[in-house]
Amino acid sequence: MTEPTPSEYVIQTEALCKRYGAKLALDHLDLRIASGRIHAIVGANGAGKSTLFRILLGFLPPSSGRASILGRDSQHLTPTDRGRIGFVNEEHTLPNWMRVAAVTAMQRHHYPRWDQRAFDEVIGHYHVLPEQKVGQLSRGERAGFNLALTLAQRPELLVLDEPTLGLDVVAKRAFLESLLYSNAAGQCTVIYCSHQMEEVERVADNLIILERGHLMNMSAPDDFCARVMHWVADIPFAGPAPASVPGLLQVQRIDGLHHYLVLDQDEDFADFLKASGARSVQSMPVSLDRAVNGFLAKNHAVPAAA
Amino acid sequence: MRDLFKGELLRFRGWAIAGAVLHLLVLGFLARVVDLAQQPLLVYRVFGGVYVLAGLLLGLYQMGSYRRPNTWLNLLHRPLPGWRIAASLLGAGAVLLAVAAALPVLLIAGYQAGMTARVVDLRHWLFPLAALLIATCGYLAGAYCMLGGRRHSTCALVFLVLLAVSQAIGPRVLIVQALALLWLAAMVLVAFKPDLSAPPRSLAATVITALPLQMGVYLLALLLGFGMEMLWIMQGTHPNNMSVPPPGGHNETERMTAQQRMLAGLAVSRAPQAPLWREQVALSEVQPIGSQLAATPVRNELTHAAAAQMEFDDDELRVRWVFSHDRMRFEGYRLTDGRRFGELGVGTDDAAFPAPAQAAGSLPALPRGDGALIAGNTLYHYVSASHQALPRIRLPASEILAGVTPVGESLVVLSDRALYFFDGRDAAAGDALLSPRQRLPIPGRSGDLRDIDLIELVDGYLVSFSFTTYAHELTGVAPYQSVLWLDDSGHVTEVAHRAIGYDYPALYRYKAWWPSPALYALRVAALGLFAVVDPLDVTAPPPIPRRVQLFAGALMLLSLLAAIWLCRRRALSTPARLAWLLACAVVGLPALASLWLLYPAGEYATYRRRLRPATA
Structure with a gap:
């Protein structure tokens, strides 16, 4: 084309x-x-x-x-x-x-x-x-x-x-x-x-x-979705510092599991998580809604004290 | 275009019909109570004010509802030129105002003309058009207030001030109103663009916007001066309201009794008879001489300052005589049943009066029901019994007869140029024209003349003329008092000339001039457009003092320097910058203020200023 x-x-x-x-x-x-x-x-x-x-x-x-x-x-x-x-x-x-x-x-x-x-x-x-x-x-x-x-x-x-x-x-x-x-x-x-x-x-x-x-x-929306990946890692202690996580859009800890929403990361991200102490890692695609929201939330202004 | 027009008519039709009905009810009620065609100027001003207000509110509301960003976008984003969209909306507004403001006036004029014996002249049929023009001017001013830039859009109100103070006379008033309307329409069309905040771009658009803005700033400066004067009055040191006026000033002279004034004049007299006259004045009654005319009437003028004088009642006949400008005669109707009585002209054949005639009260020794009429240079005796107007006093054709005052057995007639002395006994006997015994020229201009005081001597008259009417402003002569002795042979001698001091400093008296000599000239020209100079209001202003001229020049120079500084901080092309510099040099501070108001500080300049501390 x-x-x-x-x-x-x-x-x-x-x-x-x-x-x-x-x-x-x-x-x-x-x-x-x-x-x-x-x-x-x-x-x-x-x-x-x-x-x-x-x-x-x-x-x-x-x-x-x-x-x-x-x-x-x-x-x-x-x-x-x-x-x-x-x-x-x-x-x-x-x-x-x-x-x-x-x-x-x-x-x-x-x-x-x-x-x-x-x-x-x-x-x-x-x-x-x-x-x-x-x-x-x-x-x-x-x-x-x-x-x-x-x-x-x-x-x-x-x-x-x-x-x-x-x-x-x-x-x-x-x-x-x-x-x-x-x-x-x-x-x-x-x-x-x-x-x-x-x-x-x-x-x-x-x-x-x-x-x-x-x-x-x-x-294309699908292409954008493909750039965003949801990773779940079982890390027994504190996870890696957010600043050190490549392409991080969002991080949450739910039921002892770390949920990472990352941008433009391939399978090497699994190695990064394992190197950070993860016992198991799992990746899954995200909906457009989640991808865009995560993307836009990344740079959303927060109060200086937060 | 037609659809937008129709849609807008539809939108406000209920309000227009309700306004028209209410207007008609008010006019109908008043028409039953008074003769609406013969009301004083104040009444017409009140009605005009209501029409302007109605138009203003319509313009503010209509354009206010459209100027919201999404609505404005929806209105203008269509395959039509902006001016056609504007014409549709404004045309509809004008039609709505024609229904609400002009139509009821037309119907009432029709009622008065067709169903009563009242006078309805051609000039009265112009009232509906004047109502429409005035209301539409208000409407356009309201529209511009909404659509123009927020920093300067109220300048459109300048034209409403012009309508209120214009001195144009007769049907030519409508031309002034139409010109104001056209200028306001041009202002709205200039503002009617997608980006409402953008300043005007072309030269024509800039002139159309900037000139009223500069005049608005000028008027604001005058208003500010007026406010300060109010504070001065509240303080109690203003010469007008001091319990004891400044000695030797014009306020002191104006507050004197006629006797005190005559004595003050004679105090500076070097005439050998002065001591004797002073004794005589102290013992005798000094007679003030007045004028019966508030303003000289002009044929076909739409309104008159003293409309009550254009009609009079004959209590013997129970008839009201109303002057008709069309017929140049009085038209009479019975006060008992309102039916037509007849016509009153000059002489036995009821000839037309040579100028609009006014009632001038009664004269001594006239029979009950009789009275005096003044028309141009002639005084007429209205004879009730024969309902005729007979010319009794005729002054030279170039003069205006302003009033008659009985003094002893004499009649003193005041014109715009002289005093005439007639024998009062001749006036009471016979119908012939009277011849003046003596003529005393006024030693100054009629407009400056405030007080005439007279005392009868054994060998003539001593007359004091005080010229102080406009001593508080720049249009008046330097105040003075002149005392003349008119002897029995008609010889006139000035026996005293007293220079009267100003009560106000020069900067106060010239406060309308020095903020902007150019705009003052424009103001005078605009107010005098299509005006007729009233001979009774002519003055002899002195030259502008040099220090006031220097002060005005300094302000213009200051404006130029400030404009150079300001232009460097505004995104203007070189020709535009040069034009603004020229305007600031010629017009002065109002032009500088308009430059600042029309072109707010640029976004880049603001941003750079805010960033500077952080980058330092």
Whole structure:
């Protein structure tokens, strides 16, 4: 498989920085997202995801560096460019005072490539009546309606910023199914930002991990999972000092057994544990949820006294 | 675009209809009680204030609901240019205000015109448009307060101040309101961009934002000065509220009785008769001469400072006469049943008055029900019995008749340029035009003149003129008092000229000028736009003192130096930097403040400053 050319990247940033006072929300971020497929962006709160989207859509200026979206400098997007980019945020901000039919008609008039079939296909998953006011919709219905509106625009790039935040289990499943089984979603590049790893595991072809404004990982979710391994060691006394454990993400002692979550360690790690006094060692793969959580927890700030 | 417009109308339609109904009820109630077309300026100011407030609240609420980050993104991230989205929202706001503010006024004007005998002139039909323009200005100011940068967005309120203090007259008031509206709309369009915190980029956008901001800073400086003056008054050392005013100052002269003032003037007289006159003044009554006009009326002006004078009641006929600017005659209706009575013009054929006429009270020896009317340079005798207005005193065409005061058996008529003396007995007898016995030119400008005091001598009149009206500010003449002797043959001699001291230091008097001479000039030009100079308000300001000029120059130089320092710390292009330096040198401190407010310290500068101790 050949490397995509610059024009094939839907999103491209070069040394992108965004500073709020003395705090760096994005720290020299170099990110290239190729066209096609579903890309998940995960990261702890404050990792810079929403800041990145706001810069990419031209609603925030970068402090330094460059950002382009669909080949256009993000600070100079034209109305036509905006028509090619769909955006769904976690609040599903829609005019509460308007009826569903009126909002639909408005979007239909604004977007020249409006696809009524795509709209009907998605909205069919929800019990939304045209005469209902948007303010009367449940949170799940609102999310579905918003997704239907955005997919019907036939965007080339669809950005979903934590779209299932605050939805119950049923609504979340309905939202994901309407996204996954939509033909419109299959025809565009999707950037899916979420804290829900089971969703990411289900939808994403590519996993992008941001941490404190840095790009920490970009690979297929399975590849990332393969980098993280859970080791259980029976060490009769105190285990090795955490600082000496290579690739350590997390360590726990449960029922006398030491549980190590480590990154990028092969079978040599068993030898390390045995050399540290382990009587027996066992390794096992981890879920994406555990791998990402362990990865993100590694550098999570703790009080100085801890 | 149309969908956004319709959606916004839908959003606020309930509020607009409720506002319109409430507005109509209030106006309807008031229309039953009073004639809404003939109210004093204060009443219209209150209504205008309510319209501005309604618009302001709508703008604040509407744009406040959109400026939340996700909502703003959802609104602007669509394949439409920003200005079209803005036009949709703002257009809807204007239509809503037309329903709530303008429509009820139009309906009430229609009611008064069609169902009552009250006067409804063409100028009154412009009230709905004025209401709409004023409310929309408030709305746009509110919208900008929400969308503009947080450090400077309140500068839009400057235009609301302009609406309140503009001196434009007649339908041209609407042009001033429309210009304010256009500028505010441009400000909102400049602010209506994805990144709300970003300063304006282009030259035009910067000028559109920076100029009101600089004027706002200038007004804030004046307000600050006003606040300090309040503290001064509370302290009890302010010349206006000291129990004993500063000796020799204009406050002292203004607080004197007419007799004291005349004696103070004569005290510096070198005339040989001065001692005799002083004795006579001490024993006689000194008569103050006043003006009956609060302001000179102008045809088709929308409001008038003393609207009550544009109508008068004939208690004998039980008729109210109201002056119509369209007809240039008084229109009468019965006070008993409100039915139309007739028309009152000049002479037997009810000819049109040459200028807007006002009631000027009664005169001695006039029959009950009769009165005096003033129109331009002419005084008319209103005859109740024949309901006619007969010209009795006519001054030269270039003068404005401002008032009539009976003095003994004479009538003293005040114009903007002179005092005229008529025989009062002639006024009571016959209908002919009177001829003045004597004319005494005013030794100064009418706007500066505060007190005229007169004493009748055996061989003429002694008249004191005190010019102190605007001695506390830069528009007034250096205060003085002049005492003239008018003898029986009409010969005028100045018998005393007393220079009156200032009660305030020069920096106080010129406090509107030295913060920014350029903005003061702009302020004067803006207030005077489409204004008509009132002859009764003309003054003769002296040149600006040199030390005040030097102080203003020093402030401008200081602004320039500070701007050089500030520009080096802001990410500005070289042309922009040069333009700002020029602005700070010319405009002074307000331009410097606007530079600081528009361009906050850069992120990099902040970061570098914070890191320095750690890296040291």
